[in-house]
Amino acid sequence: MDFDRLKGGNPLYQQIAKWMIDHIHSGNWKEGYKLPAEEELAEQLEVSRGTLRKAMVRLLKQGLLEQVQRKGDFHFKSFYHNHN
């Protein structure tokens, strides 16, 4: 989705992480929203799955993203509680 791939810019995975956070802020992704599968989302973003994962792991560690069981999907949790 129109990321900056120019040299010298921020890494793709950082841009993606920011893009996801923006989606929460804008209300596009509300709490409990179930993300598409990594493979599918990566395809939509036109990045590799590995790069997308790198962004997601960042958000996971920051507590912005929550992994539900072993079901294989991610849900957003209450964002504002965990955003410092």
Add this chain to the structure above:
Amino acid sequence: MDFDRLKGGNPLYQQIAKWMIDHIHSGNWKEGYKLPAEEELAEQLEVSRGTLRKAMVRLLKQGLLEQVQRKGDFHFKSFYHNHN
């Protein structure tokens, strides 16, 4: 079955797809032939199920493979009608 795992070669899933097509051409797999379960076939080929699936999905999309009723199994359909 004796696939080329050397670096620089074609991906395994491509080789497997070709191997399956060759089986049809050679007459080993005639129309209507029911394939073994994915798990079993993967074991015979000494590849992972995921890699085997990747090859099968390719053939499915190309119309060389047909999925029959019970989601279960795959049958080969008239190969020559769909091969350009």
Add this chain to the structure above:
DNA sequence: CCCAATTTGTGCGTATGTATC
């Protein structure tokens, strides 16, 4: 009809090799 086993469908976790900057 019910139930357990089988098989496909899906998705994540991880590792490796290659290329580029």
Add this chain to the structure above:
DNA sequence: CGATACATACGCACAAATTGG
């Protein structure tokens, strides 16, 4: 060289559908 990015490949776990007793 190290960081970034991609493609490939394996494994594991679970859901859903089907099968057969």
